[in-house]
Amino acid sequence: MSWLAHFNYWAVIVVMMTGLYMAIAQSDLMRKLIGITLLQTAVFFLYISFGFVRNAQVPILTEGAERYSNPLPHVLILTAIVVGVATTALGLALVVRIRERYGSIDEAELASLADEVEDLEPHHDFDDQDEHP
Amino acid sequence: MISLLLLLFLAITAIAIVRSRDTLTAVMLTGLSSLISACLFLLLDAADVAFTEAAVGAGISTLLMLAALHAVAPVRPQPRRVAWPALIVVLLCGGLLAYGTLDLPPFGAAENPVHQHVGNHYLEQTEREIGVPNVVTAVLASYRGFDTLGEVVVVFTAGLAVLLLIGRPRRKDEERDAR
């Protein structure tokens, strides 16, 4: 099974690169966030792979267990998953706000909107409405 | 063997997410990929992580994405065209990473450098110093308690920021922007 020794890492790389491709190539902001989430999952998986020991037990102390997997990556990733969903939610909130304000979540459209605003300075439809309640 | 199948399935799901035109499909497939990775975590002896991933990734995260998708609707489908510069960059980067893995120690060997450091200390000392059978909990809450405090503060801060951004119901004068 020696040729399979790195199969885990290769699968991680495939998932990681798919996420990266989504984040840089697709212009929809939601899809960019999904890509980043995928990339994140791949990183989690990489860490857990490092912590794994063959023929070992889950790191919960039991009678008669000889060897346990490394608990440290588990701790790091456990907290990272929860922090990850909180930060993803922050990204989603930003996307929702952008959609409400500019009517689009497409990166290219938003960029062209920004050019328009520059051309039509100083007065424009996108005046800051948040200032007055 | 089953973990190989699951890994293959995970990779296929990831590619299906990229190729999907509809964002809703992509979100649902992301939930699926989380569930698969939760199964994989369990097979890799990380019971606590699998637990968390199943609850967070397949549950809350997918749900928040669906809610956000509803709030930004309608979303135009992604045109199916390949962005060649991005693809080349990604392939190069992936190739380099794959080349890098050739120097990594074999997967799952007990002699790997990762297992020679502080991990052993935790496994050997937890019973005497903490008296809690679940080593992950012992490390999380006690040995690395300061780290976890930081993580909790991050979760709190992220929640605060989301409240500031979209905490209040939408005002009437903002509706005109919705097209």
Add this chain to the structure above:
Amino acid sequence: MKSHLILSIVAKFLIPLVLLFAFYVQFHGDFGPGGGFQAGVIFAAAVILHLLVFGHAATEHFIPTAVLKIGAALGVLIYAGVGVASLLAGGRYLDYDVLADNAVAGQHLGILLVEAGVGITVAAVMILLAYSFQQRGHDA
């Protein structure tokens, strides 16, 4: 909101079980897989199920936003407070050995309190997130 009979009955049956499971995960985390992070998320999942099936008004009646805001801060306060308590008891920050008569009992107490803090914050933040997104989606 349209009434979904099957959904609401299944939800009514499931929500107490999920809440119970969340508490089990919270307090059994020392012995089996589990702990504050998982328990908080599972608790939030139960509340979010209620939110999805019965709507925002019904859920906010049980768990008001104000309570959640206090809860999110309270969890962090408990966690940091345990650290200060161990400082005052003569130890280092977050060193639970000094919290009780012997080191192991102190560790148990410290872990219990810290995990409770984590659980409260995570659950409150997750429910707050769901509230925020749901409200935005509703009138868009």
